[in-house]
Amino acid sequence: xxxxNFNVSTAPHVRTNETTTSIMRHVLIxxxxxxxxxxxxxxxxxxxxAAICVAxxxxxxxxxxxxxxxxxxxxxxxAAVTGLLLALTLPVTAPWWMCVIGSAVAILLAKQxxxxxxxxxxxxxxxxxxxxxxxxxxxMSGAAFVNPSILGRVDAVSTATPLxxxxxxxxxxxxxxxxxxxxxxxxxxxxxxxxxxxxVYLLVTHVISWHVPVxxxxxxxxxxxxxxGGGIETQLIAMLQGGILFGAVFMxxxxxxxxxxxxxxxxFALGIGLLTAVIRCFAGYPEGVTYAxxxxxxxxxLLDKYIKPGIYGDTKDKKGGEKVA
Amino acid sequence: MFKRSFKGGVHPLSRTHExxxxxxxxxxxxxxxxxVCIPMNLHLGAPSEPCVKKGDIVKLGQLIGTPVGFLGLPIxxxxxxxxxxxxxxxxLGPKKVMCVTIKNDGLDTPEEPMPAIGTCETAEPKAIVxxxxxxxxxxxxxxxxxxxxxxxxQDEKHADTIILNGxxxxxxxxxxxxxxxxRTDDIVHGLVAIMRAMNSERGIIAIxxxxxxxxxAMKKAAAGHAGVSVCELKTKxxxxxxxxxxxxxxxxxxxxxxxxxxCGVIVTNVATAAxxxxxxxxxxxxxxxxxxxTGRVKxxxxxxxxxxxxxxxxxxFAGGYDGEIAKLVAGGMMTGPAAPNDDFSVTKAMGxxxxxxxxxxxxxxxxxxxxxxxxxxxxPIGLNPARIKQYCDANDMAGxxxxxxxDCIVCGCCSFTCPANRFLTxxxxxxxxxxxxxxxxxxxx
Numbered sequence: 001x002x003x004x005n006f007n008v009s010t011a012p013h014v015r016t017n018e019t020t021t022s023i024m025r026h027v028l029i030x031x032x033x034x035x036x037x038x039x040x041x042x043x044x045x046x047x048x049x050a051a052i053c054v055a056x057x058x059x060x061x062x063x064x065x066x067x068x069x070x071x072x073x074x075x076x077x078x079a080a081v082t083g084l085l086l087a088l089t090l091p092v093t094a095p096w097w098m099c100v101i102g103s104a105v106a107i108l109l110a111k112q113x114x115x116x117x118x119x120x121x122x123x124x125x126x127x128x129x130x131x132x133x134x135x136x137x138x139x140m141s142g143a144a145f146v147n148p149s150i151l152g153r154v155d156a157v158s159t160a161t162p163l164x165x166x167x168x169x170x171x172x173x174x175x176x177x178x179x180x181x182x183x184x185x186x187x188x189x190x191x192x193x194x195x196x197x198x199x200v201y202l203l204v205t206h207v208i209s210w211h212v213p214v215x216x217x218x219x220x221x222x223x224x225x226x227x228x229g230g231g232i233e234t235q236l237i238a239m240l241q242g243g244i245l246f247g248a249v250f251m252x253x254x255x256x257x258x259x260x261x262x263x264x265x266x267x268f269a270l271g272i273g274l275l276t277a278v279i280r281c282f283a284g285y286p287e288g289v290t291y292a293x294x295x296x297x298x299x300x301x302l303l304d305k306y307i308k309p310g311i312y313g314d315t316k317d318k319k320g321g322e323k324v325a
Numbered sequence: 326m327f328k329r330s331f332k333g334g335v336h337p338l339s340r341t342h343e344x345x346x347x348x349x350x351x352x353x354x355x356x357x358x359x360x361v362c363i364p365m366n367l368h369l370g371a372p373s374e375p376c377v378k379k380g381d382i383v384k385l386g387q388l389i390g391t392p393v394g395f396l397g398l399p400i401x402x403x404x405x406x407x408x409x410x411x412x413x414x415x416x417l418g419p420k421k422v423m424c425v426t427i428k429n430d431g432l433d434t435p436e437e438p439m440p441a442i443g444t445c446e447t448a449e450p451k452a453i454v455x456x457x458x459x460x461x462x463x464x465x466x467x468x469x470x471x472x473x474x475x476x477x478x479q480d481e482k483h484a485d486t487i488i489l490n491g492x493x494x495x496x497x498x499x500x501x502x503x504x505x506x507x508r509t510d511d512i513v514h515g516l517v518a519i520m521r522a523m524n525s526e527r528g529i530i531a532i533x534x535x536x537x538x539x540x541x542a543m544k545k546a547a548a549g550h551a552g553v554s555v556c557e558l559k560t561k562x563x564x565x566x567x568x569x570x571x572x573x574x575x576x577x578x579x580x581x582x583x584x585x586x587x588c589g590v591i592v593t594n595v596a597t598a599a600x601x602x603x604x605x606x607x608x609x610x611x612x613x614x615x616x617x618x619t620g621r622v623k624x625x626x627x628x629x630x631x632x633x634x635x636x637x638x639x640x641x642f643a644g645g646y647d648g649e650i651a652k653l654v655a656g657g658m659m660t661g662p663a664a665p666n667d668d669f670s671v672t673k674a675m676g677x678x679x680x681x682x683x684x685x686x687x688x689x690x691x692x693x694x695x696x697x698x699x700x701x702x703x704x705p706i707g708l709n710p711a712r713i714k715q716y717c718d719a720n721d722m723a724g725x726x727x728x729x730x731x732d733c734i735v736c737g738c739c740s741f742t743c744p745a746n747r748f749l750t751x752x753x754x755x756x757x758x759x760x761x762x763x764x765x766x767x768x769x770x
Contacts, residue, residue, distance in 0.1 A: 012737035014496065014658040014741065117695055312705070
């Protein structure tokens with residue numbers, strides 16, 4: 001008899017190197033350009049807001065898990081991602097206590113109360129943004145979005161929100177400004193180049209696929225055109241302005257709150273595009289991305305339940321039905 | 326060139342050429358151990374009944390186990406010598422199994438070969454199937470399903486295509502690859518015999534494109550045989566899974582819950598076809614196979630061994646372990662079971678063993694699912710593994726069944742790709758076994 005005693009475990013005996021932590025690290029790296037661009041346009045305070053949000057998100061997650069005697073999961077970096085996402089959706093003028101309250105809402109209310117990572121049905125950062133927007137509307141819009149680099153060129157202070165510019169924006173801000181980020185807005189959403197850089201990084205590292213962001217942006221343009229008409233330039237502006245690009249790339253692709261099947265993801269993305277256009281064109285809110293994504297988050301469990309991927313061999317009487325010679 | 330593939334799948338160990346580099350250029354060496362310990366459950370189905378006793382002198386190829394039941398197969402002595410023990414021993418399975426241990430006299434004194442029935446091109450179809458049964462041939466790719474049962478089909482069904490599986494998509498293993506190179510003509514003849522037995526028009530030998538030499542050799546050997554062709558497959562796991570193989574080679578899908586024959590196809594392994602040829606033309610039963618001994622052993626190699634060779638002896642022949650070993654996998658890394666020790670025998674379906682050191686034999690801790698949907702995108706069947714796992718964790722058999730757990734082929738892709746290291750495949754296998762057992766018990770009541 002052999003006296004050797006080996007490890008016994010179930011197959012497969014090899015796994016990818018990818019872990020939850022490595023994926024979250026990729027997301028943090030992908031968000032870096034947006035943060036840096038925000039710092040360039042809005043000043044050093046952007047970094048402070050990001051630091052406050054990340055630190056308080058991680059702290060809240062740690063405290064909650066300690067108190068509830070659950071395994072501490074701050075090492076997976078998901079709380080840091082939530083913090084950074086939240087910071088990038090805030091105006092640079094947001095006071096520190098709003099950052100902390102937002103983090104508490106994101107981590108405690110939206111994430112941990114529903115079971116922690118993977119079990120939350122709403123995007124934590126977006127939920128926090130929605131709560132802040134509803135609680136302190138003035139601090140979350142208007143003068144809050146002043147972008148120092150364009151002061152004097154556009155009277156940003158007097159307009160209610162970036163999207164309220166409407167025709168004025170088309171006159172005063174060039175497409176290039178819109179693309180580079182010389183416009184008012186939240187820290188992370190203004191610089192489209194930075195967001196696209198992050199998007200490419202996420203694609204290259206296989207963290208997300210292109211479907212959801214691309215469908216959201218295109219369908220927003222399409223539905224805006226259906227509802228309000230206008231030329232190709234109007235649609236381009238509709239697709240670039242506001243938080244649509246940032247939301248499409250970083251918020252809608254959140255694993256926990258988007259459907260798992262390809263078909264489900266397409267419906268999810270189309271839904272966001274449609275709702276964004278509806279809110280922008282018909283509702284009182286100038287910015288609809290946040291609510292559109294949150295609404296589709298709620299629809300996600302239904303999509304997962306009813307949209308099932310096609311199963312191998314599930315074709316009726318395919319016997320002998322040869323497709324390829 | 327367009328290479329055929331399927332939806333989903335993964336590329337395990339792609340940076341190290343699936344671990345195949347270690348042995349792919351090693352021709353199979355003959356290894357004749359001092360003892361063989363032949364378990365009576367070499368095939369799927371009821372274990373055979375030993376028909377020799379301690380002290381008997383047996384010849385190579387002599388019947389030592391008689392078949393039991395519908396899926397039974399005869400078992401033959403793989404060496405000549407004296408039977409020194411007939412007793413129950415622990416093999417890889419959960420229960421102890423009757424084993425016949427033979428002390429090898431090293432002479433390989435052959436038993437009378439089975440009577441001639443002609444060549445692969447002339448033998449009667451019925452005689453071919455009968456001979457396959459007598460020779461104890463089962464699928465040598467892993468499942469060990471008795472071939473004659475596969476070939477015994479209802480009258481209204483017809484297998485117009487026979488596929489030989491030479492994909493060898495598992496990691497590390499190169500035994501099929503070596504068999505293709507070393508017994509190329511035998512494989513083609515075996516295929517022709519099976520095609521004749523089933524009155525099939527087409528024979529396809531499917532090989533992954535990481536084995537260009539094998540494809541080249543097989544194309545040459547297949548030329549001139551009517552209906553026989555070689556199909557080049559893209560290298561991707563699980564390309565050699567029966568269902569995936571059928572779809573990429575013929576464009577057909579096996580209907581859910583049915584067998585390949587229901588879409589007119591029979592699949593078997595390349596090594597099996599070579600065994601068929603020996604059985605028909607040389608009258609020899611299946612007593613030997615090529616198996617890969619690789620991983621952390623001093624000299625990784627391919628060995629042509631008698632069935633029943635104890636793994637420990639093969640490791641010794643390969644120069645022993647290289648450093649401290651933490652895990653021993655019987656088969657490839659994706660589906661092979663892990664062995665508790667090296668005291669078990671080579672079966673008819675064991676393609677190889679892989680020794681892993683501590684660094685490679687990582688124990689994984691299950692973390693919460695982050696719903697990244699990687700498992701959904703790699704599942705070659707089109708299931709939602711993350712969702713099924715929820716039902717498995719909740720012990721909900723009905724829910725798991727509703728989400729089609731029974732369609733799972735236990736390929737391991739979902740577990741492989743999961744960033745949270747969840748034990749998806751293992752849960753599904755367990756759930757499938759439980760559902761099968763429950764329905765069997767329910768049927769008896």
